[in-house]
Amino acid sequence: MADYIKFVDVTKCDGCRACMVACKNWNDLPTVTEEYSGSYQSHEKVNAHTWNVITYNEHTTANGGFEWLFRHQSCLHCVEAACEKACPEDAISHTKFGSVVIDHDKCVGCGYCTTNCTFDVVELATYKDKNGKEYRKAQKCTLCTDRLEQGLQPACVVACHTDCLVYDEKETVLAEAEKRLAKIKERFPNANIYNPQGIKGTTTVYLLADKPSVYGLPENPKVPLSQVVWKDYAQPLGKAMFGATTMAVVGAVIANAMKKDKGGHEEGGRDHE
Amino acid sequence: MEVNVTRRQFLKLSGAVAATLAVVELGFDEKSAKAKSSEFKIAKIKPTPTICPYCSVGCGILVYATEDDVVYTEGDPDHPINEGTLCSKGTTVRQVYTSEKRITKPMYRAPGSSKWEEVDWEFALDKVTKNIKESRDKAFTHMKDGYPVNRTDNIAYLGGAALDNEECHLLHKFFRAGLGLTYIEHQARI
Numbered sequence: 001m002a003d004y005i006k007f008v009d010v011t012k013c014d015g016c017r018a019c020m021v022a023c024k025n026w027n028d029l030p031t032v033t034e035e036y037s038g039s040y041q042s043h044e045k046v047n048a049h050t051w052n053v054i055t056y057n058e059h060t061t062a063n064g065g066f067e068w069l070f071r072h073q074s075c076l077h078c079v080e081a082a083c084e085k086a087c088p089e090d091a092i093s094h095t096k097f098g099s100v101v102i103d104h105d106k107c108v109g110c111g112y113c114t115t116n117c118t119f120d121v122v123e124l125a126t127y128k129d130k131n132g133k134e135y136r137k138a139q140k141c142t143l144c145t146d147r148l149e150q151g152l153q154p155a156c157v158v159a160c161h162t163d164c165l166v167y168d169e170k171e172t173v174l175a176e177a178e179k180r181l182a183k184i185k186e187r188f189p190n191a192n193i194y195n196p197q198g199i200k201g202t203t204t205v206y207l208l209a210d211k212p213s214v215y216g217l218p219e220n221p222k223v224p225l226s227q228v229v230w231k232d233y234a235q236p237l238g239k240a241m242f243g244a245t246t247m248a249v250v251g252a253v254i255a256n257a258m259k260k261d262k263g264g265h266e267e268g269g270r271d272h273e
Numbered sequence: 274m275e276v277n278v279t280r281r282q283f284l285k286l287s288g289a290v291a292a293t294l295a296v297v298e299l300g301f302d303e304k305s306a307k308a309k310s311s312e313f314k315i316a317k318i319k320p321t322p323t324i325c326p327y328c329s330v331g332c333g334i335l336v337y338a339t340e341d342d343v344v345y346t347e348g349d350p351d352h353p354i355n356e357g358t359l360c361s362k363g364t365t366v367r368q369v370y371t372s373e374k375r376i377t378k379p380m381y382r383a384p385g386s387s388k389w390e391e392v393d394w395e396f397a398l399d400k401v402t403k404n405i406k407e408s409r410d411k412a413f414t415h416m417k418d419g420y421p422v423n424r425t426d427n428i429a430y431l432g433g434a435a436l437d438n439e440e441c442h443l444l445h446k447f448f449r450a451g452l453g454l455t456y457i458e459h460q461a462r463i
Contacts, residue, residue, distance in 0.1 A: 018358070018359055018360050018364050021361045021365055022359070028314075150313055158348065158357055159359050159364055258282055
């Protein structure tokens with residue numbers, strides 16, 4: 001299967017927010033009401049029940065004019081995902097589509113992924129079980145993995161009417177991105193393609209009209225070394241130790257039992273092996 | 274130390290070790306142990322095509338409805354106007370049915386009253402009929418400047434984008450030819 005990625009050309013976005021509604025519609029997410037912040041932006045950032053948000057950057061142009069810089073903000077599905085490394089329960093994994101998904105049967109709501117996410121897009125949602133007890137699960141964009149499995153495109157991409165959001169084969173998309181970049185360079189001299197290599201690229205590639213920092217994106221993100229050490233070395237070692245300890249304890253119990261058994265045999269003398 | 278293990282003891286011990294290993298292994302390898310089993314939410318639903326009720330563009334929408342619920346709505350990819358896309362308002366069309374704020378019974382606010390109350394359809398329709406008849410008759414003009422006009426200036430009619438072409442045609446006939454209205458307008462002329 002060819003690699004497919006989501007492409008966001010922010011210069012084509014007109015801020016209609018159809019992608020936000022389409023996401024809520026497909027994923028059956030409830031309303032999140034936030035206080036008016038003085039901006040046209042609806043939510044401050046993505047949250048546990050709002051998996052994508054159009055950010056409205058107020059920007060002054062070179063000749064003193066005003067323009068919006070929109071960005072479809074959601075999970076970028078990093079190839080090397082810090083959330084996956086941070087998760088102590090192995091609840092976060094990559095699918096064959098490159099999407100990073102959370103297994104809610106395994107998630108214990110510890111929140112390590114929310115603090116370690118490179119782009120601050122994971123949040124904990126609070127639910128109540130039937131006894132009224134509260135519990136938490138990490139929530140974020142799934143790239144509509146359930147739709148991808150059925151050969152459909154993500155809900156946000158389907159809704160987008162300006163071709164700002166595109167889901168297509170990686171090579172096609174990246175070639176198209178270069179073409180579009182050349183076209184907009186004159187109007188936006190700082191324009192760039194955002195596909196950070198420090199985390200081995202992302203499954204959502206942006207064409208930004210200005211420097212990543214203008215959009216609140218890290219210029220060159222990396223998964224912290226501590227996370228790599230924790231996940232790739234410390235955790236497996238810990239688990240091996242746990243296994244070894246378990247086996248030692250069980251082994252000792254059995255050996256003890258057998259010793260007693262043996263004692264019994266010596267007294268009774270009914271050993272017929 | 275002399276190791277004196279009988280055959281039964283050896284089997285017991287190796288069995289226990291294997292069992293422990295199996296448990297430990299299972300605990301380690303949950304990833305492959307569990308397959309995804311959530312059901313695709315529009316798997317068994319045949320979508321119904323409709324037209325967006327909001328503005329005059331008239332985008333096509335596919336409605337995925339079960340017996341008693343609308344589970345998803347999406348732009349109709351085969352529709353020539355929107356080709357599968359929708360705006361944020363059109364995307365919310367599912368809430369026309371599912372919203373808790375939706376009014377499902379006729380509401381009546383009596384003259385001078387400050388609150389709405391639920392009434393039955395019979396009352397509501399009777400009331401509307403009576404008021405239309407009264408208003409119409411009160412200001413009905415048969416002749417104007419020697420010409421027969423047969424019109425009433427007391428009532429105006431406002432249509433909405435939820436009406437399709439044929440409905441508009443019928444309503445227009447009913448209000449202009451039937452009741453004699455001249456103030457007939459439509460919301461969707463932006």
